[in-house]
Amino acid sequence: MVCLVDDLLREAIIRRATDLHFEPADDGLTVRARIDAELHAVEHVPPDLCGNVVARLKVLAGLLTYRTDIPQEGALTLDEGSPVAQDVRISTIPTIRGERVVLRFLARQPDILSLESLGLSDELLAALRGTASGGGGLILVTGPAGSGKTTTLYSLVHWLIGRPHAGCIVTVEDPVEYRVDGIAQIQVQPSRGLTYARVLRSVLRQDPETLLVGEIRDAETAHVAAEASLTGHLVLSTMHAGGAGEALLRLLEMGVPAYQITSGVRLIVMQRLLRRLCESCRRPTGDPEGPYAAAGCDRCLHTGYAGRIACGAIARMTPRLREVLLRHGDAAALSAAVDAEGPADLARDAERHVRDGWTTRPDVRRISG
Ligand SMILES: [Zn+2]
CATH class of the missing domain: 3.30.450.90 (Beta-Lactamase)
Incomplete structure (x- = not known):
């Protein structure tokens, strides 16, 4: 046994x-x-x-x-x-x-990937690093469960560790998904009264510069995270939301004042994970737009895929988005304002991985529903 x-x-x-x-x-x-x-x-x-x-x-x-x-x-x-x-x-x-x-x-430090190896585009990574490099504010990574949101934030934390502006880094999570040396990691324990919001309030009295909040899923956490982002802290968090418009609408619905959202939120990343073709058995197709198809071998449990690769898109706080938020626009108005600055197109970013031979069009259809 x-x-x-x-x-x-x-x-x-x-x-x-x-x-x-x-x-x-x-x-x-x-x-x-x-x-x-x-x-x-x-x-x-x-x-x-x-x-x-x-x-x-x-x-x-x-x-x-x-x-x-x-x-x-x-x-x-x-x-x-x-x-x-x-x-x-x-x-x-x-x-x-x-x-x-x-x-x-649970993953451990050696499993944390560098930002460059996640599969996200250079443009997206530049936006992440640039936003995290000063001035505080909230960076939100959105996507469904299992879309690699926390992994991306940990890769960003790993990049931040040791940089002068990162200062003291504290994570508040449920569960703590990666163990990392050099930062304080706190496990939320609601059964003992240690809720996200309560832990966050205590942590804010400990002079942190950078906060990783595992997930914003209730009004109180949303309020504390927004307030922290307005008082010079860099706040990194995730939200279970399909897109940037939906995430902003949920912050409004959770009662975070619109003026706090427009001043606090600096970058929203929408992310999905694609399955990565098994390199032992992938089959050439002769099509430059999708050079490989999935086959199957022992190494990949006959699925044709082994490992995953991220794709994403970003939305920033623009004057138009600010204006829609301040008049409490609905989901459609928020999404339209997000798209107005050039559509935050996940599917287009996913196609990049198909052309480069990392994944297949059927797998892109799986994530785009
Ligand atoms: Zn294989």
Whole structure:
């Protein structure tokens, strides 16, 4: 049993899975790994072993093995103290077929990519570096779940570390997604009253220059982040929103005064992740507009893709956008104002990766819905 669980964990790490799901079914446990945003079945555990597998996972994370009727959350570190140590968060929940367990593998400093290697355009990177280089204000990265928002912000933090204007860098997150030396990282714990807003207010009394706020998802956090951005702090955060217009509208709806948004928000990045063609098996097409197609081999689990690559677009606070915000324009007016300065075109940026042979047109259609 110990070996089976250890092998599953190790295999998931080697495959660079972000999550590992243990899903109870009538005929046992289905184990699936999320690799490059997609779930792949990796193991099936027969019914007589299910209880032991779940119990082993709970022991590793110090959870109560005898309580199978309540949701539990915990954390563990695999290979603690070694260079390949891996932080894992675990959550269990009782279902009608037994306990469902999900493991999330958190990234560590060596996994942080340089800004240049994310796949974002030179123009976008110049805007990010330029905005982060002085004057404070809010930089928002928007996109759906799993679009690499936090990774981009961490790459930016990594670039900032040691630069004179970056000063003291503090992150407030739920969960802390990367461990980084040289900055203060704080885990939000709502069950202990440590909400985003409360932690942020305390952090602001500790003389920080740069703040990374994991996500703006409630009105109080939005208010504190906006106020901090107006008092000379550089605030980096993410929002779950389809585009810049939608993100600005949500800030308005959360009650952040329009004048704070127009003065505080300096750059909005809209980001998506495309799947990256497996270089071991990609098939030449002879079409210069899309030189490779997906095939499939053992290395890429026969998907044709291995790893991901980011594309994005930016929106800045322009006089027209400012004017629409101050008169509380609706979603359509905000989006029109964002597009007025040259459409923030994600699809066009994604096409760049198709032409360069990193991904395929079908994958671009997947993200553009
Ligand atoms: Zn392949």
